[in-house]
Amino acid sequence: MADSEVAATGCERLARLVAPPAEPVDASGDWAAVQDRIGGRLPADYRRLVETYGWGEFCDYLYLRTPFGTSRHNGIERQMADLNSPAPTAPPAATAPPARERELHPRPSHPASGAGPAELLIWGTTMDADRLCWLTGGAPDEWPVVVWSSEGRHETHHLGAADFLAGWVGGHVGSHLLADMEPDLAPWFNTFxxxxxxxxxxxxxxxxxxxxxxxxxxxxxxxxxxxxxxxxxxxxxxxxxxxxxxxxxxxxxxxxxxxxxxxxxxxxxxxxxxxxxxxxxxxxxxxxxxxxxxxxxxxxxxxxxxxxxxx
CATH class of the missing domain: 3.30.160 (Double Stranded RNA Binding Domain)
Structure with missing residues (x-):
């Protein structure tokens, strides 16, 4: 499936739930330079998210970060640097298969080029200082979302960023770490x-x-x-x-x-x-x-x- 087809599915579903801004902020820039900096391709749905919504917040809670603009909150360097805090502690001996072990105990770093070990890269945050990441490794369009709480706990959702956002605002994605949408509220997006x-x-x-x-x-x-x-x-x-x-x-x-x-x-x-x-x-x-x-x-x-x- 082409990148544009992969991206359209989640982003179009999200756009039906949350109207995009007429003039998204920090929504465009040199994608090739960004991907050169991290040493690999980013998921197609994230690029579509950034171009559609730009920098802002969903429902005063989930913040979409972009690799562009001059804000100190954005830029690929910030998305990588914010993961320098300690990771959840792994057990002394790994008993799960390697792929499952990476999911259970992801490492807070940026992706290396090629099919190296799975690591984390931030694409969003929350008002509670939780971080929304990808568990990188393998094909970028298959990277799952990891919610990394401000308390050091984490959970993995086998969805792309756009599908995760659409599921959260629509009340179809449950999380033990994130707050839920307030009942009976129509979801919204605020451009910063x-x-x-x-x-x-x-x-x-x-x-x-x-x-x-x-x-x-x-x-x-x-x-x-x-x-x-x-x-x-x-x-x-x-x-x-x-x-x-x-x-x-x-x-x-x-x-x-x-x-x-x-x-x-x-x-x-x-x-x-x-x-x-x-x-x-x-x-x-x-x-x-x-x-x-x-x-x-x-x-x-x-x-x-x-x-x-x-x-």
Whole structure:
């Protein structure tokens, strides 16, 4: 089967579940130079993934890394260097066949050219600092995915990267190491781009938290759910959502005092300020303070800060 046919299967399945971005970031470059650097060919479905989605995150959890761009998070050197931490400890004596032994106890390194020992190469990460790798060795399009947890545990999935992602977002791939998609949420992909982060601390108003959230989302409509959590007594919690047309990411924090957190493209700064402050007024509240995401108070909405970064 041709590389393009192998790649299309998993990537097209994923694209039916998760709409690709119109303008993927860090999605193109010199593939020949990348493969020369690692000493071999990369799986065809990974190349298709990078060209289709670029640098970004699936469902605020799984991060797709690319070998291109200037970000310190990307580049083939980073994908290789991130595996310098200790591997899970192998038993003193191997009792499994060699191929099975490599699967049970993969070595954290980059692939050598030819059909050498199976080693690991990173293609993604998670928000919990887990690493998504290939167990290299043999034909690249047959490399299985290894989930390498931040605690040093690992598990092998006999799927390519695209099929693994499609299975995870679709709820068909189970993992003892990764979190599951929140039930009833439609999967999504966020392209990494420069964003400004602001947090608004609000005064108490006449409405309960659930009503404040409804007013806020109505004022910024249309919006889509991005997950939520609440304490058992319902007193504390957060609702995450995003605007459909403007790509603003918001969290309504029902703590006391309640807060609105927002991340938005820098060029939208004034429009965000106007719409958000108008929404707060409709909620019957006042903005007591504006801070960065890290909680640093700001003298003005547009004040530049070191906390504003790509996210």
């Amino acid at each position: 781009r420069p964003r400004t982060h602001r947090c608004l601390r609000l005064s108490a108003g006449p409405r309960v938290a659930a009503e404040c959230l409804r007013v806020l989302r109505d004022a910024l409509a249309p919006t889509v759910d991005r997950g939520s959590w609440y304490s058992e007594d319902g007193e504390l919690g957060q609702d995450h959502f995003a605007t459909v047309d403007t790509d603003w990411h918001l969290t309504y924090d029902a703590d006391r005092p309640h807060r609105i957190r927002i991340a938005f493209p820098p060029e939208d700064g004034e429009r965000v300020r106007q719409r958000l402050f108008a929404a707060v007024a409709l909620m019957g509240c006042e903005v007591l303070q504006v801070t960065t995401a890290a909680g640093t108070p700001l003298a003005a909405w547009h004040a530049p800060t070191d906390d504003d970064r790509s996210a």
